[in-house]
Amino acid sequence: MKKVKVGLIFGGKSAEHSVSLMSAAAIYQHLNKERYEPFLIYINRAGEWCLTGNTSFKEEELKKEKFHSFMPWSSEWAAALDADIYFPVLHGPNGEDGRIQGLFELAGKPFVGADSFSSQLAMDKVTAKMLFAQAGLEQAPYLYFTENNLEQIVELTRKKLSFPIFVKPCSMGSSVGIRKVKDDAELLAAVDLAFSYDNKIVIEKAIEMRELEISVMGNDEIMVSSPGELLPSKEFYDYEDKYLKGETQFRIPVRLGDELEARIKKTAHKAYRSLFLNGYARVDLFLEKQSNAVLINEINTIPGFTAISMFPKLWQAQGISFAELLERLIAYGFDYFNQRKENVDEGLGR
Ligand SMILES: Nc1ncnc2c1ncn2[C@@H]1O[C@H](COP(=O)(O)OP(=O)(O)O)[C@@H](O)[C@H]1O
Ligand SMILES: [Mg+2]
Incomplete structure (x- = not known):
């Protein structure tokens, strides 16, 4: 062959x-x-x-x-x-x-992986949040700004959210440019920092939560893994924690009971669909400590893919080896391509 x-x-x-x-x-x-x-x-x-x-x-x-x-x-x-x-x-x-x-x-x-349109949707935190809301998914209360007008930002933030909050550039990743903020003075610096990376920023309420990640793959039919949990070594999962210190601990998979796990999987499934994704992605969720509510945080369309990364590890926990996972992802890539080509060909009457 x-x-x-x-x-x-x-x-x-x-x-x-x-x-x-x-x-x-x-x-x-x-x-x-x-x-x-x-x-x-x-x-x-x-x-x-x-x-x-x-x-x-x-x-x-x-x-x-x-x-x-x-x-x-x-x-x-x-x-x-x-x-x-x-x-x-x-x-x-x-x-x-x-x-x-x-x-x-x-x-x-x-x-292999998500097409250009859905990749863009997933990368842009503001657009993704709008689509998540449209799909009826719960998320942290948030505001977004396209102008660095400090007076307006402070006023609206005070009115709509309460400290502590997170300030983020709209589309960076790796926690770059993200700050957790506890008061007005910190807010000003964090807003400037976020705007130095992007022309859109997001401000959201800090959630007391357990941080969960879940793997999804597929095109028309999709598969959802069990969730995993990460336990950052610091206040939040920042750049240093992600890539330099390596002290974050992982529970892969994490056992949370049938009811909750089913809710988490359903949320991940809906979130994947809400951004029209294909191929594969890692869906990142917050499990709010007090209420047990499952909130969507974001979707990564090319998540970490080392041998010890969450995305392949979660599949491995389900009996899908790294090599088999790659075969599936490649097959999804071909399937999606062929299906789109057929659509175009039919549309053109070929
Ligand atoms: N609203 C929030 N409440 C609590 N922690 C948060 C919140 N938003 C982000 N974090 C923390 O910051 C990290 C990075 O934020 P995230 O939105 O995932 O940005 P990135 O796209 O850079 O990964 C998260 O993994 C989490 O630890
Ligand atoms: Mg993240």
């Missing part, structure tokens, strides 16, 4: 560059080489691209490659353009936000 050529794209121009290297290394390692022929496209921190045979997944090594400003559609790159399917393993802005997905769509190539 002819092997399926899988173009792994990793690195990227985001704060999660080094996580992407680890995710890509794990995916490369676990891809069944009897069925798939992986090849590697690395994007450095400057956003330049290279095709590489270097499987170290180390930045110092990869630096030595010859880079191009963009995927060059030339003969030299024939191998890169020849993938049967692309697998973007890029976390955060420029990788998870629909941009690269749009490039594959434009090129008429299948790829």
